[in-house]
Amino acid sequence: AGAMRRAAAGAAGGGGARAARPAGGAPRPDPAGGPQPLPAQPPARTRGGDPPAASPALDVAPDVFVVRVLLEETGEMFRVTDCRSDMTVRELKEELDLMAGIPFNLQRLQYLDQGVLMDDSTLKFHDVVPGGIISLCIWHYDGWTELVLAAVDGDPSKLSRLGVAEDSFYRTTNSQHFEDEQWKDWISQRAFVALYITSHRGHLDAVQYLLEHGANCLSKSPVGRTPLHVAAAMGQSDCIDLLLSHGASINDKDAKGETPMSIARRLHREHGERRMFLHYWKAKSRTAAPTDLIMRKFFRGVRSGFGSKKKNRT
Template sequence: MSNATKEFSVDVLLKETNEVFTVKNVTVQMTVETLKVNLEIIAGIPKPLQRLMYLDEGDMEDNSTLQHHDIVSGAKITMKIWRTWMHLIQACVKGELREVMKLGVTPDSEYQDPNSNFMGKERRIDWFFERQSVALYVSAHRGRVDIMKKLISKGADVSKATKCGRTALHVAAASGRDACVDLLLSYGAGELIKSEDNFGKTPLLLASEWGHKSSERRLFLFQWQVRASQMKADVSKSDKDLMAHQMFDSSLKTHLQGCQSQLYFSNVLPPQEFEGTALESKHSKHYHKILQSELKREKNSKKNGAIKSKAKRKVRLS
């Protein structure tokens, strides 16, 4: 394997929160932009808000490669956040709900920054909702359920995506934040389970790729339940297309009495289907009653046969 394709890991320090994130499967030919795309999931910071630096305070250009900056295995890269977003992201990471709500995440907020003073009314409203969606995304990555609930109650759109096409459900699933996944699903994010980001990854696929089985299971079960609720009975099939137990209604007498009806139900099960709970199964609480009844019936049958045979002999002798 050449040095150009050899994979290694680097650490990224988020300066404003003092968090360190490890990025694996990095190559020297990877661009800074691709690294930022990966960090949007790993660090939970939307790509446009990231500033990446190495060794000095200069921002690395998006189209430059890691090789250009002499980045090697084990290197520590620094990430900074643009100043107008710094305090909001710090509050989300720390889970400071009251502080988050003071930092311009609702249209009725009096919060201002140097840019907002020059905005028109409509642009200012859009700016508030943009801050709201960023706060929801960062909170979903950090597992801050209380902040997410408050933001959603104030009108945060759970379907709002980053420029990379990722929603809060994408990052919550990729981070294994089960409580956040449940919350988002309860507020209508179920439609986003199949939603692909700009790289063709759905929340379900991200949960699987990052090894979060519990989140993957939640998303799959929710998807299955929705699909099952939408299914309708197929009445177009004829009797020839049905199995025996589908052809006859259970109200027929033959299904309500006798051992043969119980044997019938167990014998029409599809191949490999579990039969351990059938009525005549040795694990069933009805097994001994059925067995005794069957033996008694067989004994009575033999007894009746013997009586009939004896009666016939007497008739012949007479």
Template sequence: MSQKNKPNTKRWNDDHPTKIRIRVVGHEEYTVNVSLDMRVTQLRKMLELATGIPYNIQRLTYLDAAELVDNSTLEDNDVVPGGAIDLLVWPTWSNLVEKAIMGQIAEIMELGVCYDIPFSSPITDYMDNETKMAWIEKRAFVVLCIGVHQENVELCDNILPLVKNRNTRTPLGRTPLHIAASQGKSDMLKYLLDKGFKLHAKDKDDKKAIDLASLFGHPESERFLFMSAWEELREKIGSCQKKKETAKSMKKEETVSGNVSSFKGSPINPEEKPETMVKKLSTRTSFKGSHTNPEEKPETMVKKLSTRTSVKGLSTSSEEKPGTMVKKLSTRTSFKGSPTNPEEKPETMVKKLSTRTSKKSLKKKRQEDVHVDEMEEEILSIDEEIKPVKDVCPVIGSCQNSDSFRQYLLALKKQCRNFGYTASLIDDHLQWLDNVKYRSFHHNPVISENIG
């Protein structure tokens, strides 16, 4: 068989896509580019963007009324270049889709897209209230997608209040923004962004609206979406900076309020709140000076209060125990130094007070040690003076000098007992004076010199 007589089995050019016609619900016709090995399911996904009709309610037929199987290719269904495929919808959606394509708003509102307008069908009669509400919102969303594709702003204005969730998507994860971007409808893109639809929403193929605008060759829409994303990013950065500044200012206010809250009331009323005191001091009419001086100005009182210390032992009672004073200082956060030295820090005062007791006891002990040393020297000196008397004259008579000497020894013994010192040597001298017989020793010059 010659080459001319061979049958032409290749009806399509695989290297270059060809066009077929899509008749939408018998009202509109679109031309799309397809290839020989394209599956029906891929065509349906593409028609969701080309017509605005969601994937899940589409039915595709060719030549006869038989529906095309999703897994089959266009070649399997004998679709020829330039052939016409009918895009139909399921019977429960057909009337609504037709009215949406034609833009008949009044009729659409009576077809189950609004909660307030009653609508009944064999399907809704078996739905509970929650399921029916979700079904109504789903129908409104389908009308919105078709309205965006048709660029019918009036229809969108009437339907948008019924679609409360701006994140509602088709089964393929697409929003009305994806449909508008794929068709290069820049005005609808701006309209949807102003209504709150998300710019960066992705479909199940991980594509954003800007990706579809680039894929289908709409540079103007792609440029608009890029600038919108840039503006959104700039606003987000500005918002973050503003939040940081607000957080810093709030932190400063908390620090100031924390300093104010550490004030433990006035010296007269410790339970009084700082806000009350400030209000009193700032209002001349409600607060006429201090309780001791009614004519005193609030400014003077504020100055006094700022340097006032609650440690009474520093100025009024020097007998106050250091422990009490330390306790007062530790609980007083607004302490501004001592009355004698306002610049002195509380830590320094506490340290001084904590060492006051030990210094006082040390000084007393030192004084006692000095007295004991002096008494020891005095007793030893007396012993040295008495010794020659004992040696020269063992018997001493009654005389004025001996009596005064006895009184002196008794006073010295009493002083030793007060300091806890043993006065055994003095006892020996007193016993000696009691046992001897007194005699006049004025004739003895040695005794007179030592005792007198």
């Protein structure tokens, strides 16, 4: 019995010296009592042979994102949604033609210290990040910067001194040699740009002044937009009414096939869309009224003819 007890004690002591390896890959005790880490495992490799990214969520930008655009001359900030990494600078400028109210041909875009962004390059090429700020500047030639600033301010007296009417004495280095038709075309272009921007900003007095002094509300920006397009995009209802009263068309399409009505609908400018819709039906009713009168006269004539025949028969 004693021998059996000694054998059991020896087995227990041996079991304590050879402790079982903990589950989960815990460090093994070394002879000196300190823990030793398990050998490092090689990183798993993808099918192509490269190790996977540590955090895919950090490396993949969203498919569609927002960028902010700062108009440097005025300090105004605009948000452009639905941007993509493969979006070209030209496409961004076309959107700014509408959202910032600055005609495409006057825009100069910069990002960080990269200089002027070329139209055929992409946002990805310039490392534009979601929420990044792109600078929008006006080309500094032929007095355009001064005109844009006056239009953004919406002061008719300032605009009147900057060559928006044919009786203006305003001249630039470029325009001082213009005569006749060339001079009229130059003035017409400046009046249109001023009307485009003031309509976008909702400066009713300035829009009224420009229309009364010959600005053409049917002229278009290089991407086919009229002042009514940008007024509709911003929901400037009073300017919409004024432009419509001077002959603006709700059916003009821009380069993307959008009309002022469709733009207002897309941007949820319900009030402006309603104004244009009512104007359309008023115009339809005016054109229909003479026809109705003619039809009434026709039916009266028919009835009177029937009456005369009846009398003759009697």
